[in-house]
Amino acid sequence: MSNSGSLSTTSGHTNLSMGERSLSVVVGLALAAAAAQPRPNKLLSLAALVAGGALAYRGATGYCAVKANLA
Secondary structure: OOOOOOOOOOOOOOOOOHHHHHHHHHHHHHHHHHHOOOOOOHHHHHHHHHHHHHHHHHHHHOOOHHHHHHO
């Protein structure tokens, strides 16, 4: 059975603690929500939305590629 719809990484392991995951999700969702507010600078809003989404995804999966490459 394929896992194509899940948020797990291909290797199935995590490299973030529960605290890091929780903080990533909370900050990511807050950043994405702030970016969704109308602002004069659309490019800045888009960058904040992408960064917020990436942080939320990092927290949801429990895997950070940057942290994995630094280790």
